Amino acid sequence: MALQYDEIGQRLRAFRLASGLSADEVADRLGISRTALYRFEKGELAKIETLERLSELLNVSLPTLLGVGIEYIPSAVAYFERIRQLEETAEHIVVLSGPISFLLGSNNFEMALDQVLRESIPDDLSNRAKALADVEKIMEILHERKRAYHERKPPIVNLISAMQIEPFLNNGLIGRVTLTERQKAVRRDMARAEVEHFASIAEEESIGVQVGLVTDSLPHMGFHIFRRRSGDVLTISPFRLGERPNIRVGVAVVSSAPDALSLHEDVVKEAWYTAIKGREAAAYLRELLAKAEANQRAANSYPSLAPAIYS
Structure with a gap:
């Protein structure tokens, strides 16, 4: 199954908004810049390790964040x-x-x-x-x-x-x-x-x-x-x-x-x-x-x- 990175970015933004954490807070906890986080939310490629850390921080499963299945x-x-x-x-x-x-x-x-x-x-x-x-x-x-x-x-x-x-x-x-x-x-x-x-x-x-x-x-x-x-x-x-x-x-x-x-x-x-x-x-x-x-x-x-x- 081919991953659609723009839609991964959309899901990332949705779960980040729901978490109550600001973009700055998420970026600080992951040790990345806010600009990098915004790039991920726009669909630019992120390392799988970063996505795993994001899914853990935002309390969402990695398959859901990737759009694999439901x-x-x-x-x-x-x-x-x-x-x-x-x-x-x-x-x-x-x-x-x-x-x-x-x-x-x-x-x-x-x-x-x-x-x-x-x-x-x-x-x-x-x-x-x-x-x-x-x-x-x-x-x-x-x-x-x-x-x-x-x-x-x-x-x-x-x-x-x-x-x-x-x-x-x-x-x-x-x-x-x-x-x-x-x-x-x-x-x-x-x-x-x-x-x-x-x-x-x-x-x-x-x-x-x-x-x-x-x-x-x-x-x-x-x-x-x-x-x-x-x-x-x-x-x-x-x-x-x-x-x-x-x-x-x-x-x-x-x-x-x-x-x-x-x-x-x-x-x-x-x-x-x-x-x-x-x-x-x-x-x-x-x-x-x-x-x-x-x-x-x-x-x-x-x-x-x-x-x-x-x-």
Whole structure:
């Protein structure tokens, strides 16, 4: 198997960002210059001994760093950086997501994410300072992803789970459940605005953007398929943005194995075949919006019935 040094450099950068170590700190610990480290991250050849020391320092296996087999990524920072890198060269993107897909989300959604991700970090978390620092890194990466997407506009197929939209509308865009009732009301308004945004996207049927609303069951974890000239790549991730986000727990997988890609392509084909699209999808989303608003009015009028409504 021929090693692609530019992609080794990309993985090196992703895991270095996730480690919380600066380029200077990594270079000092390895006894190399920061310039040399940056050259490695740009894909210049590094000695295997240096890569071994880097993998040990960054707590990642050498096969994962080299891209031999499957990459296992336990960090949301590293995962979103790898996604950003893959999107840079993707000629076509397939996304299977929950109620919200970041690239097609509104600017307001991106603006709200920083607060939502921060509140998802428990107050008593032992390493809370690092977790909050990770949020800042993630937001920088996400902002760059959105900028690059609008600049390149690669064609995208986005499958959205209809079954996850109702709880998203009822709960709102929240990072924790212990918000005040007023805060929850604001977050429900945010969620409704985002679902209306996706209804408009589906209705427009713009060239290069295909949205399918899947009313059947979908895998709980989302995935991406990046179709690239240099080879297709699959990513599967427990990290999620949107309702009750998760940026702390789980292990993402990046793979270019033909069987993994083929099996997930089959999932996409079946889901797309049964998905509702275009104006039908927009109408369905707006029906869910109307239902959520009616439920909320009933809950406000009869507070004692709220548990029954949301059970």
